[in-house]
Amino acid sequence: MATSFDIEPADATLGAIIRGIKINALDKRMWEALHEIWLEYALLIFPAQHLTRGEQIDFARRFGPLEAEMLKISNVKADGTLYTLQQDEEYLHLLEATHEWHTDSSYKPIHAKGSVFCAEIIPPGGTQTGWADMRAAYDALDPALRTRIEGLCAYHSFHQRHLKRGHTISREIDAKVRDDGLPLFGLNDGPPPLRPLVKIHPETGRKSLLLGQHVCGIKTMTEDESERLLRELMEFACQPPRTYHHSWQPGDAVLWDNRCLLHRSRPWDLSLPRVMWHTRIAGDPVTEAAL
Numbered sequence: 001m002a003t004s005f006d007i008e009p010a011d012a013t014l015g016a017i018i019r020g021i022k023i024n025a026l027d028k029r030m031w032e033a034l035h036e037i038w039l040e041y042a043l044l045i046f047p048a049q050h051l052t053r054g055e056q057i058d059f060a061r062r063f064g065p066l067e068a069e070m071l072k073i074s075n076v077k078a079d080g081t082l083y084t085l086q087q088d089e090e091y092l093h094l095l096e097a098t099h100e101w102h103t104d105s106s107y108k109p110i111h112a113k114g115s116v117f118c119a120e121i122i123p124p125g126g127t128q129t130g131w132a133d134m135r136a137a138y139d140a141l142d143p144a145l146r147t148r149i150e151g152l153c154a155y156h157s158f159h160q161r162h163l164k165r166g167h168t169i170s171r172e173i174d175a176k177v178r179d180d181g182l183p184l185f186g187l188n189d190g191p192p193p194l195r196p197l198v199k200i201h202p203e204t205g206r207k208s209l210l211l212g213q214h215v216c217g218i219k220t221m222t223e224d225e226s227e228r229l230l231r232e233l234m235e236f237a238c239q240p241p242r243t244y245h246h247s248w249q250p251g252d253a254v255l256w257d258n259r260c261l262l263h264r265s266r267p268w269d270l271s272l273p274r275v276m277w278h279t280r281i282a283g284d285p286v287t288e289a290a291l
């Protein structure tokens with residue numbers, strides 16, 4: 001399909017940097033072209049967009065209903081002060097958990113479709129977010145391992161994963177951080193959803209590994225066996241050329257396909273403010289539902 005914007009593929013199996021468009025002003029033809037490119041690269045980076053919160057929501061909505069309109073992912077409170085380890089340990093553990101590879105909302109009944117993520121305040125010295133391509137990981141697996149995991153299913157849990165890291169996340173944290181202008185939304189207190197280890201993409205038909213820090217156990221295996229296999233798969237999957245890290249500039253916008261990528265934020269100096277805005281696109285209640 002002919003497009004009138006520049007596509008610069010990243011030096012990885014995923015991702016492209018898109019220039020020459022304003023994503024808040026796409027006509028139908030341009031959006032359709034962009035949608036196709038998104039399905040191909042899974043991660044699109046749009047430098048210097050400087051979207052308003054409303055424009056970010058409108059752009060995300062073109063990809064489907066939203067799971068969450070606007071989440072402030074930040075160490076800055078509503079009153080402008082910073083979270084500190086002394087006073088806000090629990091919240092900072094939540095932020096810290098995003099440094100591990102994960103996929104959004106896999107611990108809820110419906111796994112998210114994708115996200116639009118925008119940078120407002122970036123600390124001097126920069127900060128990065130990384131993505132890992134689970135389609136390429138599946139394709140590159142040793143055939144014997146691919147056969148071994150076919151048909152396996154795993155439980156996904158937010159709380160169990162935090163417990164394993166030695167942290168409990170209290171039920172009150174959700175309301176507490178909402179008062180600071182940082183809404184969380186449902187960490188899922190229900191039974192952990194069961195999901196296949198190999199996911200078929202509902203739009204492209206491609207197979208990918210469904211992994212990440214919220215996977216807390218393969219159904220038919222002992223805990224040891226399951227941990228060993230999950231570690232082996234993660235170590236293999238999250239390696240170049242299947243990973244890409246973006247160094248943020250204020251005003252950048254990113255769109256990713258949560259159905260076939262993992263992502264992680266990289267640590268930054270918490271004495272410096274960082275403000276990012278996240279809009280989460282809801283998964284299809286049929287294809288992204290738990291088993």
Ligand SMILES: [Fe+2]
Pocket residue numbers: 098102103104263
């Ligand atoms: Fe995330």
